[in-house]
Amino acid sequence: MNFIDTHAHLYLPDFHDDFDDVVIRAKNAGVLKILLPNIDIDSIELLKQTVQSDSSFFIPMMGLHPTAVKEDWEYQLDIIYHELKTNPYIGIGEIGIDLYRDQTFKMQQIKAFEKQLQWSIEMNLPVVIHLRNANSEVLQSIENVGMHLLRGVFHSFGGSKEELNTILKLPSFFVGINGIVTFKNSGLSDVLADCDIERIVLETDAPYLAPVPYRGKRNEPAYLTKIAKKLSDIFGIPVEEVARITTQNAAKLVDISNWE
Numbered sequence: 001m002n003f004i005d006t007h008a009h010l011y012l013p014d015f016h017d018d019f020d021d022v023v024i025r026a027k028n029a030g031v032l033k034i035l036l037p038n039i040d041i042d043s044i045e046l047l048k049q050t051v052q053s054d055s056s057f058f059i060p061m062m063g064l065h066p067t068a069v070k071e072d073w074e075y076q077l078d079i080i081y082h083e084l085k086t087n088p089y090i091g092i093g094e095i096g097i098d099l100y101r102d103q104t105f106k107m108q109q110i111k112a113f114e115k116q117l118q119w120s121i122e123m124n125l126p127v128v129i130h131l132r133n134a135n136s137e138v139l140q141s142i143e144n145v146g147m148h149l150l151r152g153v154f155h156s157f158g159g160s161k162e163e164l165n166t167i168l169k170l171p172s173f174f175v176g177i178n179g180i181v182t183f184k185n186s187g188l189s190d191v192l193a194d195c196d197i198e199r200i201v202l203e204t205d206a207p208y209l210a211p212v213p214y215r216g217k218r219n220e221p222a223y224l225t226k227i228a229k230k231l232s233d234i235f236g237i238p239v240e241e242v243a244r245i246t247t248q249n250a251a252k253l254v255d256i257s258n259w260e
Helices: 019-028 041-053 073-086 106-123 135-145 161-168 188-192 221-235 239-253
Strands: 003-005 031-036 058-060 092-098 127-132 152-154 173-177 200-202
Touching (some): 003 221, 003 239, 019 031, 019 221, 031 221, 092 135, 106 127, 106 135, 127 135, 173 239, 200 239, 221 239
Parallel strands (some): 031 058, 127 152, 152 173
């Protein structure tokens, strides 16, 4: 079985002590590629160093995470835009709107999100969307910029059937499924039961959201097998088929042909 982890943060300090072992375990589990979304301007150099360690395995994306949107958001976007114009990236992310804990910079988050959506059209790159307590705001921004011109993935999906159906109406978007689907109290198994698996990609969001039986511990890409097994149970198909379909979906989401 082969997998693509479409969202992991292996450049974070959580992996500095055993980075090589984490990579070996991922490859032994069948992970072919790991997509690395950026967070802010401080993570750019760590991201680049990680990619340089194995440039055929790690694929970088560039964006400003919504919780990193503060007073200096325009300055950060200038740097990120320069990165996108001068270095190879496979997508724009991690971007979005997060109103879960703090709404102080709500308007700035919306402006930063829409600016980066516009870049995705300009550069013909998919977007990786982080959404938390901001479903209507994110969908409005997508409509503002041009839903038929945009493509990408709603990362770490854990919403309702209504929210899923709204996303699936967008013609060129996938949903990213991670360890949340293994949590008994998430209700995500029932939500996904009527979803077309052709619209799903696998992700870990490592080091966050480790699947059962590792919940509460550091997550890592090797645990994609646990997520795939859960989807196998939900859809009633062999786990090998889940691996094949979701890997094909990831290749539709992002062009990995230049990262062999």
